[in-house]
Structures are given as structure tokens and as C-alpha cells.
Amino acid sequence: MANVTFEKVTKVYPNGFEAVHGIDLEIRDGEFMVMVGPSGCAKSTTLRMLAGLEMISGGKINIGDTTVNNLAPKDRGIAMVFQNYALYPHMTVRENLGFGLKLARLEKELIDEYVNEAAELLEITPLLDRLPRQLSGGQAQRVAVGRAIVKKPSVFLFDEPLSNLDAKLRASMRVRISDLHKRLKASNQPATTVYVTHDQTEAMTMGDRICVMKDGYIMQVDTPANLYKFPANLFVAGFIGAPEMNMVEARFIKSEDGASQLRFSDQLVSINERKSKSIRAEHEEIVIFGIRPEFINLATEETPKEQILTGTVVRLENMGSEFYVYLDVADQSLCARIPTAIVEEHLLDAEGKDVDVFLDIEHCHIFNKETEENISL
Amino acid sequence: MAGENMSTVSAYSAMQINKEVKRTLRKERINSYFRYFVLILTGIFMLYPLAWMISASFKPNHEIFTSMSLIPKDFSWDGFINGWKTGTEYTFGRFFLNTFMYVIPKVILTVISSTIVAFGFARFEIPFKKFWFTTLIATILLPQSVLLIPQYLMFREMGMLDSYMPLYLPMAFATQGFFVFMLIQFLRGLPTDMEEAAMIDGCNSFQLLWYIIVPILKPAIISVALFQFMWSVNDFLGPLIYISSVEKYPIALALKLSIDVTEAANWNEILAMASIAIVPSIVVFLIAQNYFIEGVTAGGVKG
Numbered sequence: 001m002a003n004v005t006f007e008k009v010t011k012v013y014p015n016g017f018e019a020v021h022g023i024d025l026e027i028r029d030g031e032f033m034v035m036v037g038p039s040g041c042a043k044s045t046t047l048r049m050l051a052g053l054e055m056i057s058g059g060k061i062n063i064g065d066t067t068v069n070n071l072a073p074k075d076r077g078i079a080m081v082f083q084n085y086a087l088y089p090h091m092t093v094r095e096n097l098g099f100g101l102k103l104a105r106l107e108k109e110l111i112d113e114y115v116n117e118a119a120e121l122l123e124i125t126p127l128l129d130r131l132p133r134q135l136s137g138g139q140a141q142r143v144a145v146g147r148a149i150v151k152k153p154s155v156f157l158f159d160e161p162l163s164n165l166d167a168k169l170r171a172s173m174r175v176r177i178s179d180l181h182k183r184l185k186a187s188n189q190p191a192t193t194v195y196v197t198h199d200q201t202e203a204m205t206m207g208d209r210i211c212v213m214k215d216g217y218i219m220q221v222d223t224p225a226n227l228y229k230f231p232a233n234l235f236v237a238g239f240i241g242a243p244e245m246n247m248v249e250a251r252f253i254k255s256e257d258g259a260s261q262l263r264f265s266d267q268l269v270s271i272n273e274r275k276s277k278s279i280r281a282e283h284e285e286i287v288i289f290g291i292r293p294e295f296i297n298l299a300t301e302e303t304p305k306e307q308i309l310t311g312t313v314v315r316l317e318n319m320g321s322e323f324y325v326y327l328d329v330a331d332q333s334l335c336a337r338i339p340t341a342i343v344e345e346h347l348l349d350a351e352g353k354d355v356d357v358f359l360d361i362e363h364c365h366i367f368n369k370e371t372e373e374n375i376s377l
Numbered sequence: 378m379a380g381e382n383m384s385t386v387s388a389y390s391a392m393q394i395n396k397e398v399k400r401t402l403r404k405e406r407i408n409s410y411f412r413y414f415v416l417i418l419t420g421i422f423m424l425y426p427l428a429w430m431i432s433a434s435f436k437p438n439h440e441i442f443t444s445m446s447l448i449p450k451d452f453s454w455d456g457f458i459n460g461w462k463t464g465t466e467y468t469f470g471r472f473f474l475n476t477f478m479y480v481i482p483k484v485i486l487t488v489i490s491s492t493i494v495a496f497g498f499a500r501f502e503i504p505f506k507k508f509w510f511t512t513l514i515a516t517i518l519l520p521q522s523v524l525l526i527p528q529y530l531m532f533r534e535m536g537m538l539d540s541y542m543p544l545y546l547p548m549a550f551a552t553q554g555f556f557v558f559m560l561i562q563f564l565r566g567l568p569t570d571m572e573e574a575a576m577i578d579g580c581n582s583f584q585l586l587w588y589i590i591v592p593i594l595k596p597a598i599i600s601v602a603l604f605q606f607m608w609s610v611n612d613f614l615g616p617l618i619y620i621s622s623v624e625k626y627p628i629a630l631a632l633k634l635s636i637d638v639t640e641a642a643n644w645n646e647i648l649a650m651a652s653i654a655i656v657p658s659i660v661v662f663l664i665a666q667n668y669f670i671e672g673v674t675a676g677g678v679k680g
Binding site (some may be wrong): 051052053072073074078079080082083084086087088089090099100103104147151 | 568575576
């Protein structure tokens with residue numbers, strides 16, 4: 001069992017700055033947990049506390065059944081991959097991989113066996129006798145991953161491992177690391193992974209679950225699909241998804257029949273009864289209305305009138321298969337993702353003109369303006 | 378018509394460009410002549426004394442101060458042969474050995490102690506670290522001669538006079554602030570990720586120092602060793618104060634010994650031995666040259 005639990009973990013630096021504010025988090029055995037957030041959100045600090053590279057100011061961290069607060073990094077059963085590879089420059093790849101095992105006083109034959117096994121898995125066997133400075137970025141990062149695997153740790157820690165690679169290499173390494181995790185898990189080896197990144201694509205594609213952090217607080221922990229569909233607050237809604245969710249101010253109006261409406265300046269949009277029920281807002285309350293760009297479409301003749309907004313086309317961005325259409329609605333900006341075929345048919349010369357768009361209210365979110373919480377879940 | 382015009386224009390501009398290129402090349406050539414002239418002149422100025430010393434050691438004594446020429450009129454090995462014998466019962470070889478008797482322990486102790494102390498300063502949190510670091514810098518600024526009398530009294534009490542111990546024992550305690558400072562600056566320029574990776578791999582502090590820090594610090598450590606070697610071989614004041622018996626004299630004192638004699642000094646012998654005396658430093662420098670230069674610049678730039 002190698003589940004990881006954080007209980008009320010805090011980190012206060014000597015200068016009094018509180019970086020982590022009593023976070024609680026459970027990472028299940030074998031799970032791939034991605035911690036994501038903007039820079040300075042303390043995701044790396046959290047990982048480093050788990051690794052034992054930073055002292056914990058309060059709370060408890062458990063790996064399996066052991067509280068590791070006061071254990072040295074080497075006694076925690078972890079292995080870590082760093083952003084800048086952190087390979088030992090004076091050792092060959094083989095020595096780099098075997099260094100941890102050598103310190104653990106394993107027999108030479110066993111070290112060789114483990115090193116060769118890991119090298120094969122990561123396809124770095126031909127590189128074994130090279131020095132780190134003779135490796136490309138991608139190769140060096142594979143060696144760094146290999147160094148982690150060789151130790152057969154109970155928990156793998158990754159600290160922005162792909163940030164130094166170019167976009168293409170990053171995509172292939174992403175797949176490789178995911179596959180590796182699946183393979184370890186399938187062969188019943190310990191595979192619990194904590195992966196820190198600021199890149200939401202990595203988070204969405206790799207994680208079993210994602211922990212979104214901001215300013216030392218956990219904003220939401222859930223599966224990638226749920227984070228996208230049901231963001232708990234404005235921050236998560238804005239952070240996950242590209243282009244980001246549209247968020248505009250609106251006045252919430254309750255009707256007597258149980259349905260409700262949203263007023264954008266002088267325009268009204270209806271919300272059906274079922275959706276209205278889930279919204280916890282007062283009559284006439286100013287709320288933040290959130291809708292993802294893919295749920296805004298050009299209105300057709302069949303579109304019910306009460307779900308139409310009229311806006312001015314400000315800008316068109318061609319993405320190839322689709323266009324990002326930027327609209328100005330009641331002095332607020334909205335972005336819609338519209339397939340190229342439709343844009344070419346209706347919107348090519350539409351810049352500066354008014355168009356009617358249909359909002360798929362079923363998929364919208366309503367956030368409280370003060371608390372920024374999602375009040376429509 | 379238009380095509381013709383175009384080609385005329387391009388031919389004209391090609392000529393202009395050619396002219397411009399030629400002018401730039403000429404300017405650069407003149408510049409480089411001037412540069413080399415100044416450099417060579419300065420080089421001659423700086424190397425002349427050294428060349429004079431070596432050439433003088435091949436001249437008979439009477440010729441040394443009478444001619445400016447670097448080429449001896451009466452070439453002779455006498456300076457070397459007689460100089461090696463020295464005016465004492467020992468040959469110059471003995472003084473060479475004596476020098477190494479304290480220089481080698483001095484270099485080894487300096488390297489070990491400075492590395493450990495620099496590692497401590499650069500990587501560990503210790504109470505009042507700033508104060509200790511300031512103290513370290515202060516010792517660099519302190520003139521060595523200020524310490525001579527108290528140190529002499531201390532070593533006298535410890536019964537270590539007329540031995541090499543006072544010359545190298547202090548080095549075991551990282552007393553050469555400059556070297557510690559140089560290594561600290563080098564270490565500060567290194568990212569700590571590697572050390573953290575090593576800690577996760579299972580290193581304790583000493584293993585970290587031995588397996589990771591020392592190999593990475595190698596250029597800086599070699600620079601420290603080289604500096605210490607050269608300065609120690611050239612050190613005159615230290616041995617002068619602590620060494621009293623001639624049989625323990627190092628090169629620096631032995632050279633002075635030859636000048637001390639009451640009759641006119643045999644300058645060709647002294648200069649011949651001086652020429653030999655600089656050989657170890659030059660040899661050691663040439664062997665470690667690449668590392669030395671890398672170390673000096675790395676320590677300086679990264680700090």
C-alpha cells in the first residue's frame with residue numbers, strides 16, 4: 001500500500017510567509033495525481049514537502065501507514081524527477097541510474113540487472129556509457145525517469161519534468177510517462193505518482209485525478225472530466241480549458257413558475273426549470289455566468305428566441321478546423337468556438353456586424369460573485 | 378530597358394559593396410597590427426626580467442652587470458654546478474625536498490578543510506551564519522603580518538618552533554579565507570537539484586560531499602591547490618620566522634642564505650638556483666592549466 005495523505009499540512013517560511021495553508025489531500029494507491037496551478041501556487045512546495053526536501057511547519061504527511069514528517073528523503077521510499085533533470089554530470093548514464101542502488105549497497109549483479117531493465121524500458125540502452133552532457137534534452141529526461149524507476153520506489157514524484165523540452169518532445173514524453181505508469185500498475189508494482197505541472201494539457205491528459213491549487217490552497221480535486229464539466233469555482237473554471245470559459249456578469253431573475261432568467265444589460269436569456277432548481281442564488285442577485293466557448297453557437301431559425309443573445313463580432317481567429325469568434329455582448333466579451341464550415345458560410349465578413357448566438361444553457365455555470373463558488377452544481 | 382537599368386544599378390551597388398568590404402578589411406588589419414604591437418611590447422617588458430634571470434645564470438659573474446644582452450658571451454654551466462652545491466654542507470636538492478616537506482601537507486590540508494567549510498557555508502543553515510561569513514571575509518582583509526607575533530608566541534608555547542608544523546598546521550582549520558570564499562562562490566553558482574536528487578538517492582551529507590560536490594567542484598579545488606602550491610613555494614616570511622636550522626631550510630631561505638655570505642655574492646649561482654626554483658611551479662601550472670583557468674573563471678563568473 002502506498003497511498004499518500006496530507007493532513008492539515010502547512011508551510012511557513014522563516015520570514016513569516018505562509019506558502020501552504022493547511023491542505024488535506026488523499027492520493028490513492030497506484031493513482032496518478034497531477035497537481036496543477038499557476039506559478040507561486042505552492043504546488044512544488046507541496047511536492048518538496050512530500051519528498052522531504054522542505055520541512056513541514058504543521059500537520060502530517062503519511063506514505064502508506066508511516067508518518068514521514070521527520071524522515072530523511074532517502075527513508076521515504078520515494079523517487080523524484082526534476083525539471084532540469086539533475087543528472088550527476090561526472091557520472092555516465094549507467095552510473096547515474098545505479099547510484100541510488102550502490103548507496104543502498106546492493107550487489108553489483110543486481111544493480112546491473114535493474115539498470116539494464118530500466119534502460120530497456122525507456123529505450124536508453126545505447127546511451128548507457130555516455131555522460132549527461134552528451135545527451136539531448138529528451139534523452140536526459142528519460143535517464144532521469146530511469147533513475148527513478150530503478151529504485152522501485154513506492155511513490156514517484158515529478159516536478160515539472162517536461163518544462164524544459166520542446167513542444168513535440170513534450171507530447172511524446174507525456175505519452176511515455178503515462179504508458180509507464182499504466183504498465184507499472186498493470187504489473188502490480190507500486191505506481192503511485194504525484195506529478196506537478198503548470199501545463200493544463202499535461203494535467204488533463206495524464207492525471208487519474210487533478211488537484212488544482214492556488215495561493216497555497218487546494219481549489220478542487222477531481223478527475224479531469226469532472227474538473228472540466230463541473231468546476232467548483234471561478235478559478236478552476238478559468239484555469240482548466242483553452243480557450244478559457246467565458247465569464248460575464250449577469251442579473252439572476254427568478255420567475256414564479258420555477259424557471260428563471262439571466263439579464264445581460266438589456267437582453268434576457270431563459271433557464272429551464274430543471275437547471276433553475278440547481279442554482280442557489282437570490283432573485284435579482286448579480287452572478288457570474290460561465291459558459292465554455294464550444295457551447296455558444298450561431299443561432300438558427302429553430303433556435304428558441306429566449307436562448308438567443310445578440311452580439312457584435314469583434315474578431316475572428318482561424319484555428320484550422322474551427323474559428324474562435326470573439327463577440328461583444330452588452331459591453332462584455334464572449335468567445336465562441338464555431339466550426340470552419342459554418343463560419344465560412346455565414347460569418348466571413350461579419351466583423352463589426354451584429355449576429356445572433358445560441359447559448360446552450362444546459363452546460364452553463366453560475367458562480368457567486370463574492371465567494372466565486374459554483375452555485376449551479 | 379527596365380532589365381538593363383536594373384543590372385546597371387546592381388553592378389554599381391556591387392562595386393560599392395566591394396569597396397566598403399575592402400575598406401573594412403583594411404581597417405581591421407591596421408587595428409590588429411596596432412594591437413599586436415602594443416601586446417608584444419608589454420609582453421617583452423613583463424618577460425624581460427625572467428629572461429634576464431635565466432640568461433644571467435649562464436653568464437660568468439663578472440659579465441652579469443656589465444652587459445644588457447640576453448645572450449651570454451662566455452656561456453658556462455658554472456652557476457648551476459656551483460649553485461647546486463651551495464655554500465653549506467647540503468646540496469640544493471635538500472632544500473628542494475625541505476620545501477615539499479611542508480608545501481605538500483599544506484596543499485592537502487587546505488583543500489580538505491576549505492572544501493568542507495565552504496560546503497557548510499553554502500549549503501547548511503547554521504546559527505549566526507551571516508556573522509560567521511563576515512568574520513571569514515574579515516580574515517581575508519586582515520594583513521597576515523598582524524598575526525605573526527601572536528602566532529609565533531602560540532607555536533613557541535606548543536614547542537613547535539624549528540619544525541614545519543607551524544607552516545601547515547593552521548591550514549587544517551580552513552584559515553585561508555580566500556580559498557573558502559572562492560569555493561563558496563563556486564558552490565553558490567551550482568543548482569541544488571543535483572544534491573537534492575542525491576539526497577533522495579540515499580546520500581548523507583558526507584556522501585553528498587564526496588560523491589557529488591567534490592567531483593563537480595574539481596576545477597575550483599584544483600585552482601585552490603595550485604594557488605596554495607605556488608604561494609607556498611614562494612613563501613619567504615613563514616619559513617624565515619619558524620625555521621632556524623639550515624638543514625630544514627626551504628628554497629626561499631636557501632637562496633637568501635647565498636646572498637648573506639660576507640664576500641661578494643655569486644650572482645650567477647643565485648640566479649641559476651632561482652631559475653631552478655621556479656620550475657616546480659611552472660610544471661605544476663602547465664599540468665593543471667586547463668582546470669586552473671576553468672576554475673578561476675568559473676568561480677569568478679558564477680559567483
